[in-house]
Amino acid sequence: MLDKKQFVTIKGTRNGLTLFIDESCSFSDAIHELTEKIEASRPKDDEPTVSVTVKSGDRYLQEEQKEQLRNIINEENRFTIHAFESDVIRRHDALLWKEETEIKSFNRIVRSGQVLSVNGDLLLIGDVNPGGTVISTGNIYVMGSLYGIAHAGAEGDGNAFIAASYMKPNQLRIADYISRAPDYESEGVYMECGLIDEGQDKIIVDRIHVLAHKRKEITGFERRIQNG
Missing domain, CATH: 2.160.20.70 (Pectate Lyase C-like)
Known part of the structure; x- marks a missing residue:
């Protein structure tokens, strides 16, 4: 049986965690998988809050999508978003x-x-x-x-x-x-x-x-x- 493809990959770094979102999947699928992973890896209440950098590759994140991510990766779950990084920008910004x-x-x-x-x-x-x-x-x-x-x-x-x-x-x-x-x-x-x-x-x-x-x-x- 083939392993299910992961839409969200989380890797540890010296500065916290880096979260990679697969650019080919739907955003709703990524959110669903991320919610499960965050709940499963939530640090204990006495542990420090973990900094997270979100990398979306060739996917441009709209502000409402960033807000959805912030609602999941929040201090209540002992995480905080340090930065959003993407390989694409809006035409206006370019x-x-x-x-x-x-x-x-x-x-x-x-x-x-x-x-x-x-x-x-x-x-x-x-x-x-x-x-x-x-x-x-x-x-x-x-x-x-x-x-x-x-x-x-x-x-x-x-x-x-x-x-x-x-x-x-x-x-x-x-x-x-x-x-x-x-x-x-x-x-x-x-x-x-x-x-x-x-x-x-x-x-x-x-x-x-x-x-x-x-x-x-x-x-x-x-x-x-x-x-x-």
Whole structure:
């Protein structure tokens, strides 16, 4: 006699349990089997609550389906859902992700009083003059001279960075961090980048090659530039 196919598989990890839902079965069948398994494996009342990560593969879970899972995997049964993970997302979310990660390129000079603001990464082929401002929710690349203000990670991304061919800004901002121009006269620096140093808890300016070690996403940018 063939073994009955399992719709729900539960595996233990160092961080708790991982629950895999078969993407080919009906959701109601998965819920039925999960209910039986949760009741059979419920920890004792004196044991700590177990964290569960739900993985649904190529199945997209609607919010009402997530709520059904939460009703089964709950603290009353000594379980709690840590995260939902899926290999698919909604079209709206995909378009939003594309918008936020896409490199927006401009060939212009940002003059005093002008503001250039984008979602995603900003590639500016040109200068940012004193009094000019560039703002991006992602990283900023200035293929020219940065004299004005640059604000990367404008929506709170502390991993964002600012790179410029020539760096002598009035102000650098990354997320909520601000670095102002030095009080003394500076000659500026070539091929430098500004990024948050968590150890020093401030924005630092360093040689641009450090990005290969400190910000792995730079390699993705290089591939996109090469491939068009």
